Amino acid sequence: MNPYILLMILSQFIASFSQILLKKSSEKEYPNRIREYLNVLVIVGYGMMFISLFLTMIAYKGFENFAAVPVLESMGYIIVMLLSRIFFKESITARKGLGIALIIGGIIVYSMV
């Protein structure tokens, strides 16, 4: 297995978890705009996103065809849906399942050489 695939999976897990932290922060009340952005959740969230971005950029080098990257990135939609179920009790509905299935299917069709 191409080790860059594992790198992409790791990158997507980190990116998806960072979204959970950001959403957690956005649901809180803050005394002012500065605190809304400069808090642990947002800082750690974006720190994770930068790590993920850096890993993805390294992974780009591992694929001869850049098209492989968006397909692997689309795993993030599923990961975010599952994490949102756990952390925010967002329901996983047929509508969301179909929508995300179409999105990932479309990305695969798009990426076919």
Add this chain to the structure above:
Amino acid sequence: MKKKADLKAWLMLEFVFFLYSLTSVLSKYSSASDPLSVRFLLFYGLIVVVLGIYALLWQQVIKHFELTVAYANKAVCLLWALIWSLVLFHDRIKPNHVIGIAIVMAGIYVLNSGGKKDGDGPALKDDGSAPETEDGEVNA
């Protein structure tokens, strides 16, 4: 009033992903450079600036949507990628690109057209608060 609030949130969501699509253009340029070269650092720096603006807006946008819905809308970046590859990289568009994007857009439409039919709350409430389930419980 309701439509105005909806529209504003949707437009902000779309604008955020337009910005985000620029980062993939920049990372394509930077990954073509030697790691830690001046060129690489320049593009990486630009990515940081664009992501900074994106971050400020994203934090506001996700207040108005379920995270799953907001995040999956990121797939619209594929449409932007097609536009950038045409305009900047002068790539040829293949039929599967157009078909793929059409399927993606259909998926985004399905995802965003949240109705009550499947027991699902709307993706967006007019006051911008978290959607409620049918028994009035807040989903967030």
